[in-house]
Amino acid sequence: MIRKLYALTLLCLIFVSYTTKAQGKLIFEKETHDFGTVAEGTQATYVFRVKNVGKDPVVIPAVQASCGCTTPTWTKEPILPGKIGMIKAVYNTTGRPGPFHKSITVSSNNSEEPTHVLYIKGEVGPKDLKTAYTPEQKALSPRLAVGSTSHNFGKLEKGQKAVAKFKIKNTGRQPLIIQGVKSACNCITYRTSVSELKAGEVATLELTYVPAVLKEQKEIVTVLSNDIVVPSLKLTLKADVVEGQAPKNMLREGAQPTPFR
Template sequence: MRNIASLLFSVALLLLCFSAQAQGVMTFEKELHDFGNVPEGTMATHEFKFKNTGNQPIVIAGVQASCGCTTPDWTKTPVLPGKSGVVKAVYSSAGRPGVFNKTVTVTSNSSTPNTTLTIKGTVVGAEEMKASLTPAQKALAPRLVLDRNTHDFGKMEAGQQPTARFTVKNMGKQDLLLGMITSSCNCVGYKKAPQPIKPGQSAVVEVLYAQRQIGQMTDVATLNSNDVEGTTKLTLKANVVRDLNAASMVKESATAVPFK
């Protein structure tokens, strides 16, 4: 009986050891990223890459930022042993000049349940950023080129949010990052957040116009980016009416047509 009990104890100990060793291990390439100088108005973005060096899948339960100015994202599917995943940190620099040092905490089922990642840098104005660069750095910088700078929506109903589509091309040598759109009317924004544009590539950017005032309207919006040459202006026009329903129809040659 004593030998059987000893054997059972040994088996239980082995199973306990195996259970302790059977776990995912989240190994990051680095846990701190320094953006250096960031043009004010841009969304500074970095992907922290990690590899599962353990022997069980890793599932990220959540990522918590230290402030509302940082928006995290992460790999939502289980990361199998030997495979890789990412945790993305996006820092909104609009209206936040100066030094920043922020963290995101990753919670998962890995051997280290909580891992803290850090992003830091200095937000500077466009002119200050341009003045600080050498000619070689300017030559390597991203360059934003629009297919046009003006869009006329024609007649629109107050309360609607029509979309204008602009083609943005990056003529520079680094990724082009589009920042916030600002306007005095606070009625212009993205339909969805734009993605980084690779050098030589183009992308369609959808801009929403939510003007509620009645009449012939013209609004100028500023498109911020990491183009060191400065910001880009967009001019949006529209004839805003109260409604576009059947009550706004008139007779023209005995045929009902939309009011013009």
């Protein structure tokens, strides 16, 4: 009986030892981010990076913010050993003047700490605030670079969808996120080939233009990002818009237009 009990105890110890060594372990690059003072109306965004230094994949099933004003998104696929995951926090400053300090709870199968709390803080100033960043903050910022700042479609039919593709690159040190585009005509939408660009990564920004006004058009498109040095980059779309030469149901949509000969 004693021999069987000893054998069972030994097996349990071996199992516990194996599972403990086999589990993953997350190390966060940074636990608190201070935005400083930001203008009201800004979507204050920061991406926390986390590395799995364990021997097994780590899964993050849930990330919970302390208030509805903060929206978290995170790496859904397992973070493999030696790989890096992301937790992005977006704080909506609209209607929230004054200081803020919010927590974000990360749940995972991290072997040593199944729940980990991150923090974002700062102060929301006036809408027309001119934010001053330190040289260190600028050096760490994502940076949006683009190969060309304009695209000429040539002749387009009114109401026809046309797509302009721009090569963009993150020349900064933190992940770059395109947060939206603005135009006076409200006739331009966008998509990117990746949701966020790592440092040094190149991606494609597609601008879809649906002209609604005839004659020569020049649309200025403002691309918004989390680049704190140049948070809004201006691109130009040009086209000579003419009346359609075929019934509307015959127009091709979703493809590059063929210039009229």
